[in-house]
Amino acid sequence: MSEYCYANKQIRLISEAGVPVTDLLVQRGYGIFDFLRVAKDKPLFIEDHLDRFFHSAEVMRLTIPETREEIKQIVATLIQKNNFDYSGIRMIIAGGDAADGYTIEHPHLIVIQAPLAEPTEELPTTGIKLATYSYQRQLPAVKTTDYLMAIWLQAWMKEQGADDILYHNNGSIRECPRSNFFLLTQEGVLVTAKEQMLNGITRKNIIKICETHHIPFEVRELTIEELKNAKEAFITSSTKRIIPVHQIDAILLQPQYEDSIARKIYDWLKKME
Amino acid sequence: MSEYCYANKQIRLISEAGVPVTDLLVQRGYGIFDFLRVAKDKPLFIEDHLDRFFHSAEVMRLTIPETREEIKQIVATLIQKNNFDYSGIRMIIAGGDAADGYTIEHPHLIVIQAPLAEPTEELPTTGIKLATYSYQRQLPAVKTTDYLMAIWLQAWMKEQGADDILYHNNGSIRECPRSNFFLLTQEGVLVTAKEQMLNGITRKNIIKICETHHIPFEVRELTIEELKNAKEAFITSSTKRIIPVHQIDAILLQPQYEDSIARKIYDWLKKME
Numbered sequence: 346m347s348e349y350c351y352a353n354k355q356i357r358l359i360s361e362a363g364v365p366v367t368d369l370l371v372q373r374g375y376g377i378f379d380f381l382r383v384a385k386d387k388p389l390f391i392e393d394h395l396d397r398f399f400h401s402a403e404v405m406r407l408t409i410p411e412t413r414e415e416i417k418q419i420v421a422t423l424i425q426k427n428n429f430d431y432s433g434i435r436m437i438i439a440g441g442d443a444a445d446g447y448t449i450e451h452p453h454l455i456v457i458q459a460p461l462a463e464p465t466e467e468l469p470t471t472g473i474k475l476a477t478y479s480y481q482r483q484l485p486a487v488k489t490t491d492y493l494m495a496i497w498l499q500a501w502m503k504e505q506g507a508d509d510i511l512y513h514n515n516g517s518i519r520e521c522p523r524s525n526f527f528l529l530t531q532e533g534v535l536v537t538a539k540e541q542m543l544n545g546i547t548r549k550n551i552i553k554i555c556e557t558h559h560i561p562f563e564v565r566e567l568t569i570e571e572l573k574n575a576k577e578a579f580i581t582s583s584t585k586r587i588i589p590v591h592q593i594d595a596i597l598l599q600p601q602y603e604d605s606i607a608r609k610i611y612d613w614l615k616k617m618e
Numbered sequence: 619m620s621e622y623c624y625a626n627k628q629i630r631l632i633s634e635a636g637v638p639v640t641d642l643l644v645q646r647g648y649g650i651f652d653f654l655r656v657a658k659d660k661p662l663f664i665e666d667h668l669d670r671f672f673h674s675a676e677v678m679r680l681t682i683p684e685t686r687e688e689i690k691q692i693v694a695t696l697i698q699k700n701n702f703d704y705s706g707i708r709m710i711i712a713g714g715d716a717a718d719g720y721t722i723e724h725p726h727l728i729v730i731q732a733p734l735a736e737p738t739e740e741l742p743t744t745g746i747k748l749a750t751y752s753y754q755r756q757l758p759a760v761k762t763t764d765y766l767m768a769i770w771l772q773a774w775m776k777e778q779g780a781d782d783i784l785y786h787n788n789g790s791i792r793e794c795p796r797s798n799f800f801l802l803t804q805e806g807v808l809v810t811a812k813e814q815m816l817n818g819i820t821r822k823n824i825i826k827i828c829e830t831h832h833i834p835f836e837v838r839e840l841t842i843e844e845l846k847n848a849k850e851a852f853i854t855s856s857t858k859r860i861i862p863v864h865q866i867d868a869i870l871l872q873p874q875y876e877d878s879i880a881r882k883i884y885d886w887l888k889k890m891e
Contacts, residue, residue, distance in 0.1 A: 363636020371764035374647035492646035
């Protein structure tokens with residue numbers, strides 16, 4: 346299979362692309378990325394992803410020579426050359442080589458495309474179980490490549506019989522490692538955490554949907570105490586749109602999928618793509 | 619210059635070694651390492667470093683096929699082939715490729731050697747300035763490749779006119795990003811932090827020296843409040859042995875280098891090599 350990526354300033358075969366063993370990304374874990382879904386040949390919400398990508402880069406002082414337009418062109422070229430049916434695009438900025446092994450000198454861009462399953466036509470009816478874990482991501486507003494805790498916790502998560510992890514910081518809910526979290530109160534208000542987490546693009550689109558369709562919502566501090574009284578809960582990501590949550594730790598949620606708010610929002614999200 | 623490393627199960631030119639862009643180390647920052655100094659052809663305290671390396675690997679569930687003896691052989695081969703006068707060896711275990719981009723499946727070993735300045739004959743007489751910063755490393759007992767905060771803080775550190783950063787967690791001193799921290803009280807007791815930091819090999823050797831030479835020492839919680847009354851302070855690492863500290867934030871320390879405990883320990887450390 347000829348799968349192309351962009352690395353070392355060239356479109357090249359992914360099997361021939363490598364990050365130097367001396368790179369700050371390899372030696373010091375210093376890098377950022379963004380990930381977007383591609384439907385046929387359409388990179389979804391690419392402007393939003395590029396906004397966030399450049400914001401992450403700025404915060405982390407990772408300046409690359411490629412312009413926004415050039416990155417869009419690289420993405421378009423990969424989509425055309427790889428010709429996947431459904432896929433994901435990962436844009437990475439690596440810290441680059443450093444003479445002293447420590448100072449940011451030559452950050453560089455890597456763009457990878459890989460096949461991805463198409464989200465289901467309608468909201469999945471099988472929910473997942475989350476296990477809560479007290480952990481605050483460092484530099485949480487930045488999409489860094491730091492998933493040390495997420496990967497390390499996979500074994501623990503499986504022991505809990507859970508499908509994903511819900512991070513909270515001393516009881517204040519943050520996010521899942523690769524998704525944002527939403528809760529519907531018994532009063533019918535959709536709530537998502539406000540601070541110290543990554544601002545997901547799907548989260549942003551859901552807030553837009555709530556505004557357009559007059560769904561009561563609040564972006565505020567959300568505590569794990571509130572999970573007990575949730576009418577509904579779900580997680581959101583660019584890859585899956587929405588996945589319903591049927592259990593958090595020992596708390597069972599039994600939303601009526603037919604009538605759920607998640608199902609309505611899922612349809613609206615689909616129409617936005 | 620022909621500089622050799624070990625990657626993809628072979629001794630190869632470092633310029634030809636790369637970590638796949640799909641590797642968990644690249645995409646998710648999942649990896650551990652250890653770093654040791656080589657004096658001529660002697661890898662210093664390699665057994666201690668290997669002990670820590672395998673401990674890090676075990677905690678992080680990074681199993682590699684190479685045995686301890688094989689790694690020692692790889693290190694010996696690199697030392698012989700590279701023939702550097704004075705150097706450092708970096709052993710890395712990368713998370714490896716993962717079908718789902720998330721699950722540890724194929725961790726692999728990388729060993730790099732690079733020239734390094736020889737530590738000075740005697741303790742350096744010019745001390746450095748530290749700036750304190752509240753930050754707790756994640757998985758602190760493990761030497762992960764996560765230096766996100768350390769690298770990110772370099773710009774802030776320079777603004778403070780500091781040479782290195784001293785991490786504390788709500789006032790409880792931990793470590794510097796690449797060194798351990800020691801303080802000498804006015805009563806002549808050498809103190810170093812006990813928990814939630816990396817157990818340095820030089821720190822371990824200094825504790826041994828204190829035991830052998832009957833220097834009063836304590837391994838306990840150490841607070842930033844205590845910095846004000848310090849008689850002496852220094853940082854320790856495999857690369858530099860000891861660097862004296864002359865200032866921490868606004869606190870000036872004026873140890874008599876001729877008569878300092880650091881100077882004596884430095885000489886003993888040298889003899890241990």
